[in-house]
Amino acid sequence: MARVLFVKALTQAQAQAGNYKKKHIRWNGLEISIENAKGSVRRGKGPGGKEWKTTMVNDYGYIRRTLGVDGDHVDCYIGPDKDSVRVYVVHQRKAGDWKKFDEDKCMLGFESKEAAKEAYLKHYDDPRFLGPITDMSVDEFKDKVRKTFDKPRMIKALFLSWPVQIC
Numbered sequence: 001m002a003r004v005l006f007v008k009a010l011t012q013a014q015a016q017a018g019n020y021k022k023k024h025i026r027w028n029g030l031e032i033s034i035e036n037a038k039g040s041v042r043r044g045k046g047p048g049g050k051e052w053k054t055t056m057v058n059d060y061g062y063i064r065r066t067l068g069v070d071g072d073h074v075d076c077y078i079g080p081d082k083d084s085v086r087v088y089v090v091h092q093r094k095a096g097d098w099k100k101f102d103e104d105k106c107m108l109g110f111e112s113k114e115a116a117k118e119a120y121l122k123h124y125d126d127p128r129f130l131g132p133i134t135d136m137s138v139d140e141f142k143d144k145v146r147k148t149f150d151k152p153r154m155i156k157a158l159f160l161s162w163p164v165q166i167c
Helices: 012-017 113-121 138-149
Strands: 023-027 030-036 041-045 051-055 059-063 074-078 086-094 097-108 133-137
Touching: 030 074, 086 113, 086 138, 097 113, 113 133, 133 138
Parallel strands: 074 097
Antiparallel strands: 023 030, 030 059, 041 051, 059 074, 086 097, 086 133
């Protein structure tokens, strides 16, 4: 017999404050909190109050004890490739001002840059959110993301060929 699990809906205040029980995983020594599990529906309002919703194709959350340029933890999507030795960091563009950098979305556990890009795009209704993608080793990524705890910063390799304006 299948077991039915009823989950209490979050209030808007709980969702905004992140004040609810989350699943926690470890990925290559990093602690990650999953805010939206694969298959769940994420909802919000964009500029001008336009409502949006996305059915999550991958687990989505944040790397604990980090700080992104937006003042929140560094965001990540978790892919299916547990043995991946590369991380792909999408330097997301700002909605409505598509030439400006918004924040990093880290693609962990994807077999290739193309697979990471494809997964990222499945979570957005406008492809203009996709900015340049930095490809780096897991070790380089872990070193860079851990440094964000002291000072929020973009996670990038030595060279990033895109004029980036941090808002």
